[in-house]
Amino acid sequence: MEDAGSSYARIGEKVGLSAPAVFERVKRLRHAGVIGSIIARLDGEATGKPLLAFVHVDTTGWGKSERLMRMREFPEVEEMHSVAGDTGMILKVRTQGPQALEHLLSQLYVIPGVTASRSYVVLSTYLDRPVQADVTLDWPEHPLPVE
Amino acid sequence: MEDAGSSYARIGEKVGLSAPAVFERVKRLRHAGVIGSIIARLDGEATGKPLLAFVHVDTTGWGKSERLMRMREFPEVEEMHSVAGDTGMILKVRTQGPQALEHLLSQLYVIPGVTASRSYVVLSTYLDRPVQADVTLDWPEHPLPVE
């Protein structure tokens, strides 16, 4: 959620509770692990990393290795997931430009077990938000109508 | 960055500045657009959406349409990017389970222009962090050594 920069009093006004009540609720949510860390979202372009890409990494056998985990040392790497499907791992990376992306990829290829990669360079981002609190329970039977 | 929950005094200790100085710098970074919103990161599993997947969406012609943009109305959809490559769009989605993912995908398929999709269901997440402030300038010529 994006209220993390607001005061408990301001949030309380929205949900009809006092500041201490909001404070206690948030405390419980943190303790339950629902709420994790509080972060400031940075702008990729403004931090000198305008080029976002998703990199699919194919590996022989089981992909996870200590070497591959070392990729986390690069601040350009934001996400690393192992996936089911025709690829082994998906990385979300953000680099200074094509050359930096190439540098990053070259770090991948010297890792034993990595056989191929496919990069999907992002042209435009239409949505980028963190985990949302809500869950859809009543899926529409028909598609959402165009307004 | 993850200092967003720290006080200006604490951050100041780390960087050798007073709290007001940190405050003014952060103010400038916000104004410059480097720092965006302050958010609390929620845990997918704890919010009832343990199943993370990347969905590649193929479209005829140019993929972006108003209908496709309507997918943002589902809280399950966290990211939407158009990409260069053999697919048109990549979505990062987080659902309650395989059935909910299917529901979400079914919303995709009734959109004119959407021809195919491929879902990469995440098995494990090894790294998940926001945009990092740092940029790698000196790429190692050789891969990072294993410790």
Added chain:
DNA sequence: CCTTGATGCTGAATTCTGTTCGGCAATATC
């Protein structure tokens, strides 16, 4: 070299927020 202006920092002060705690109400259990 001196003067002026701009920039950014510090410390103090003020204002605001976070946090604790006692009291109370509602609900559940025995």
Added chain:
DNA sequence: GATATTGCCGAACAGAATTCAGCATCAAGG
């Protein structure tokens, strides 16, 4: 009916955010 639990509120206190005057540094102009 009594007791325990849960969660909220208001008051109070501690800590943090924010403002502001003063100062230091640096750059530009005369």
